[in-house]
Amino acid sequence: xxxxxIDGKAFAARVRGEVAEGVARLRAGAGxxxxxxxxxxxxxxxxxVYVRNKGAQTREAGMASFEHRLADDTTEADLLALIARLNAxxxxxxxxxxxxxxxxxxxxxxxxxxxxxxxxxxxxISNVGLLATGQKAMxxxxxxxxLLMLRDHLGELSGxxxxxxxxxxxxxxxxxQLLLAENCTVTLAHSRTRDLPEVCRRADILVAAVxxxxxxxxxxxxxxATVIDVGxxxxxxxxxxxxxxxVDYAAAEAxxxxxxPVPGGVGPMTIACLLANTLTxxxxxxxxxxxxxxxx
Ligand SMILES: Nc1nc(=O)c2c([nH]1)NC[C@@H]1CN(c3ccc(C(=O)N[C@@H](CCC(=O)O)C(=O)O)cc3)C=[N+]21
Numbered sequence: 001x002x003x004x005x006i007d008g009k010a011f012a013a014r015v016r017g018e019v020a021e022g023v024a025r026l027r028a029g030a031g032x033x034x035x036x037x038x039x040x041x042x043x044x045x046x047x048x049v050y051v052r053n054k055g056a057q058t059r060e061a062g063m064a065s066f067e068h069r070l071a072d073d074t075t076e077a078d079l080l081a082l083i084a085r086l087n088a089x090x091x092x093x094x095x096x097x098x099x100x101x102x103x104x105x106x107x108x109x110x111x112x113x114x115x116x117x118x119x120x121x122x123x124x125i126s127n128v129g130l131l132a133t134g135q136k137a138m139x140x141x142x143x144x145x146x147l148l149m150l151r152d153h154l155g156e157l158s159g160x161x162x163x164x165x166x167x168x169x170x171x172x173x174x175x176x177q178l179l180l181a182e183n184c185t186v187t188l189a190h191s192r193t194r195d196l197p198e199v200c201r202r203a204d205i206l207v208a209a210v211x212x213x214x215x216x217x218x219x220x221x222x223x224x225a226t227v228i229d230v231g232x233x234x235x236x237x238x239x240x241x242x243x244x245x246x247v248d249y250a251a252a253e254a255x256x257x258x259x260x261p262v263p264g265g266v267g268p269m270t271i272a273c274l275l276a277n278t279l280t281x282x283x284x285x286x287x288x289x290x291x292x293x294x295x296x
Contacts, residue, residue: 003227003256006149012268015148015294016061019275022291023062026282034282035064036094036120036274037086041079041105042072047098053271061275066092076105080113087115093285094120094278099170117285120277122174131177131296138277139296143175145269146207146228147182147296153258154205154226158183161202165189165216165246166209171230175207178296196220208246218251227252227259230266 026032036058040051058065068082079097086092095118101107111119116126122140130137150157162184166172176188189199191210200206200220208216209230221227231246245262253259260266276294283290 003253004153004258005253006153006226006228006258006260006265008145008149008260008265008267008269009263011149011152012145012272015269015272016057016275018291018294019272019279020061022279022283022294026279026288027062030286030288032282032286033062033064033091034093034278035066035091036096036278037066037068037089037092039068039070039079039082039086039095039097041070041074041098042102044098044100046100050271051098053268054274057271058275058278061279063275063278064091072102074102074105076109079105079110083110083113087113087118092118093282094118094274096121096274118281120274120281122277123169128169128174131174134181137296138281139178139273140170140174141273141277142171142209142230142266142270143178144273144277144296145266146175146230147178148273148294149228149260149266149269150205150226151182157205160184160204161187162205162207163187163189163200163203164207164209165193165196165200166207166211166230168209171209175209179205179207181296210246212246213244214246214248216247216252218248218255221252221255223255224257225255227256228266229260229262232262232267 055065086095095114111123116124119127119138122138127137162179164172164175167190176186179186197220201222205226207228213233213235229245229247233244235244243263280290
């Protein structure tokens, strides 16, 4: 038996449609246009895909998109000054500072300078703490997208064994928090985990977010498991550049109950959730009801 394919591209289009409806209501009812500011410092190749898709989708949803492209040698002080301006700008409801930042800039200092109410990435210590304590937070886009797909596919997650491979602040840690909040039994595994294949084989839900092409083999997957592949890795194959995930897709697909493809899985959901978070931030800024179905 082969796995059901979780179509992130189609699901993301649906989410963006719901965001667009919410934006239209906000504009008609309250005269508010949600605005998203994206700040890019330098030219990191991994960021290119994201940037390309993001601006267009923001405008398509009826929101205002503000792009700030800064040179590689921008100082931390200049970047902090820009963030202070965006924090104070009432037309800006969401701020995203593209990561990674150049090495001469202290990323934590920059992220924590963002007004938590505008932190649509959910990376500030304030939002991380709110999420970890079960309070109303802005939730990081990639894990939120994964959660929406899991809920859509499985319905109830309570009591399931979830294994998250990868402990980054951006994906692994917040993903573990979200699954814990859904009453999963969560294991947060990583490169030093002893007997990783054995740990993965216990997973009803397996989330791969390690950033290593096709590291998760087919025989690491429990038959019938739901596999969420967060990896987006560029590899040379037959003289061409291809995108592959952190999971050996062909092998895992034969074993899993359901699996997300790369591309067309988690990636499009990340952007859809960024738009959803921006709408949520705009609603909260004005004390208006927020789109419950698009939240954690
Ligand atoms: N502050 C910050 N927040 C982020 O969320 C963030 C970031 N910085 N820096 C860069 C990474 C990367 N990232 C992607 C999101 C979507 C796709 C995406 O839509 N991928 C599509 C298309 C891939 C293609 O066709 O090339 C897919 O997987 O199907 C890719 C990459 C967000 N990131």
